[in-house]
Amino acid sequence: MSNQTDEGMENMPIWQDHERRITTLENTFASFSHEMKEVKTTVQKSNDEQKKLLNTLIDHHLNTNKTKLSNLWKVIINITGAGGLLTVIIYALFQFFGQ
Template identity: 80%
Template sequence: MSQKEDVEEMPIWQDHERRITTLENTFASMSHEMKDVKTAVEKTGNEQKELLNTLIDHHLATNKMKLSNFWKVILNITGAGGLLITVFYALFQLITNLP
């Protein structure tokens, strides 16, 4: 190689260090931004998970309440009906057993 070619290539080599430093800085800032994005996504995911769990708990509690009210109504109807039938049966037995 001639001296002229060495001089022409020299700015490229000198510029190479600056470009590497720029790339390292860019990579570091991108890594930092990626960590921020990851943290934000995890936070949002946890919030969504909590909301979903709250919704499921509310839904299950509502279903449990509906079933509980259903059985209360059934027991009230059969309990009241059973009591009335017992009273009518006792009156009927009393009337039929009179001499």
């Protein structure tokens, strides 16, 4: 029986070391999980900022195109409006081909 007790004492430090390593791994995993949550939060925050900037850029681009289109219609209306350039061109064509 003395031999069994001696073997138990020799194996005890290995068992305790195993428990210590498991505890260390659990603590490391908990720390890693916390850091991953921080990275996820940072990425989501950055993604939201990028989405906001992209939407602002798209809105600005669409407003610029809308303004250009509006100005184009103003030019067309001014040209074809009362006594506009189109009337002058038609009159000139009739004068040229009419003779």
